Structures are given as C-alpha cells and as structure tokens.
Amino acid sequence: xxxxxxxxxxxxxxxxxVLNEREIRAAAGILFVMMFLSILVxxxxxxxxxxxxxxxxxxxxxxxxxxxxxxxxxxxxxxxLAVRNQVPEYVGAPQKKFAWIIxxxxxxxxxxLMVVVNSYSPITGLICLICLIFLFFESAFGxxxxxxxxxxxxxxxxxxxxxxxxxxxxKQEIQKTSxxxxxxxxxxxxxxxxxxxxxxxxFKEKPYDLFGIENSINAxx
Numbered sequence: 555x556x557x558x559x560x561x562x563x564x565x566x567x568x569x570x571x572v573l574n575e576r577e578i579r580a581a582a583g584i585l586f587v588m589m590f591l592s593i594l595v596x597x598x599x600x601x602x603x604x605x606x607x608x609x610x611x612x613x614x615x616x617x618x619x620x621x622x623x624x625x626x627x628x629x630x631x632x633x634x635l636a637v638r639n640q641v642p643e644y645v646g647a648p649q650k651k652f653a654w655i656i657x658x659x660x661x662x663x664x665x666x667l668m669v670v671v672n673s674y675s676p677i678t679g680l681i682c683l684i685c686l687i688f689l690f691f692e693s694a695f696g697x698x699x700x701x702x703x704x705x706x707x708x709x710x711x712x713x714x715x716x717x718x719x720x721x722x723x724x725k726q727e728i729q730k731t732s733x734x735x736x737x738x739x740x741x742x743x744x745x746x747x748x749x750x751x752x753x754x755x756x757f758k759e760k761p762y763d764l765f766g767i768e769n770s771i772n773a774x775x
Contacts, residue, residue, distance in 0.1 A: 562647025580633030653700025
C-alpha cells in the first residue's frame with residue numbers, strides 16, 4: 555500500500571522525497587495546451603463543451619497526483635515518456651505537493667461553477683487565467699509559482715528547487731543581464747507599439763489567395 559499511496563520518490567543522496575522536474579515541466583506543457591485551446595474555443599465560438607471536458611480531465615489528473623501518487627498521473631506518465639532520454643532534475647516533493655493542492659482548489663472551483671452549476675463569470679475567467687499563467691511559467695521557465703507560497707505557510711526550508719534557486723549563489727557571467735540587453739527589450743516593446751500604430755489597418759486586411767485555389771474550389775461547387 556505504501557508504494558501505491560505516496561508522494562515523491564526516495565532517491566539515494568536526497569534526504570526528502572523528490573520528483574523529476576523535467577517530466578513535471580513536460581506535463582505542465584501538455585495541460586497548458588489542452589486548457590489554452592479549450593478556453594480559445596469557448597471565447598471565439600462560445601462553445602464551452604471542450605472546456606468542460608478539459609476541466610474534468612485537469613481535476614482528475616491533479617487529484618491523482620496529490621491524493622494517490624504522482625506516478626499514476628496520466629499527464630506525468632506522458633511527460634515521463636517524452637523526456638525519458640533526458641537526465642532527471644530532482645526537485646523537492648513537499649513544495650510541489652503544496653503547489654498542486656492550490657491547483658486542486660482552483661480546478662475544483664472551476665468544476666463546481668462551470669460543470670456542476672453550468673455557469674461562467676469573471677470568477678471562472680480569472681481562475682482560467684491564473685491556471686494558464688501557472689502552467690506556462692512551469693513549462694516555459696521551470697518556475698513553480700505555487701511553490702513560491704510554500705515558505706509563507708511552512709517554516710522548514712525549501713530544498714532542491716529547479717535550477718538550485720533555493721541556494722544563495724553568485725551568478726555566472728553567462729547569466730548576467732547588461733543594461734544594453736535591457737534597452738534592447740525595451741526597444742523591442744516600443745517597436746511592437748510602433749507596428750500597431752503604423753500598420754494596424756494594413757494587418758487587418760484579409761490576405762488574398764495567391765494561387766487562386768479557393769476560387770477554383772468554389773467554382774467547381
């Protein structure tokens with residue numbers, strides 16, 4: 555029973571249970587795509603069917619992680635298969651469990667409001683946005699936003715964070731950002747606004763069919 559109901563793996567050299575951050579990031583990417591596409595369909599077409607399915611799947615997956623065992627989470631299994639040839643990057647299980655409990659609360663709220671009650675509101679919209687941000691930061695940057703709240707509620711020191719961000723250390727030269735690089739980012743943002751101001755009307759025009767394929771198909775009909 556202990557092997558079935560547990561959270562984290564016992565790995566030699568680590569004094570607390572750990573998880574593989576690489577498969578967690580892969581799973582977060584999978585869930586992000588699922589939720590993002592579902593929300594997009596709901597917004598653009600007003601069809602919430604796909605989103606309701608996605609909420610049920612998301613809630614089921616994260617409940618398995620927290621209350622049964624992350625080893626049996628479908629998204630983490632797929633993530634493990636995807637990164638099976640990569641060297642594991644171990645992360646402390648306690649802070650991940652806390653972050654995923656936050657996910658359970660958010661997913662359960664969405665399930666009640668949207669699936670059970672069959673409603674939508676600014677509350678569901680805000681929760682969807684929070685979930686997307688959490689999943690995106692995890693998958694794209696390896697930053698667990700939920701884990702950031704762990705020290706607020708628990709006195710024990712957070713151990714084994716991705717990229718060793720828990721440990722105080724000096725940045726290597728390749729990690730440092732110069733003033734010039736910051737100015738490039740600022741300039742890029744300014745360039746984006748300039749594009750919007752100057753070319754917005756042009757970009758709104760529908761592209762024409764270069765080879766006339768659509769017209770040919772319509773003519774055959």
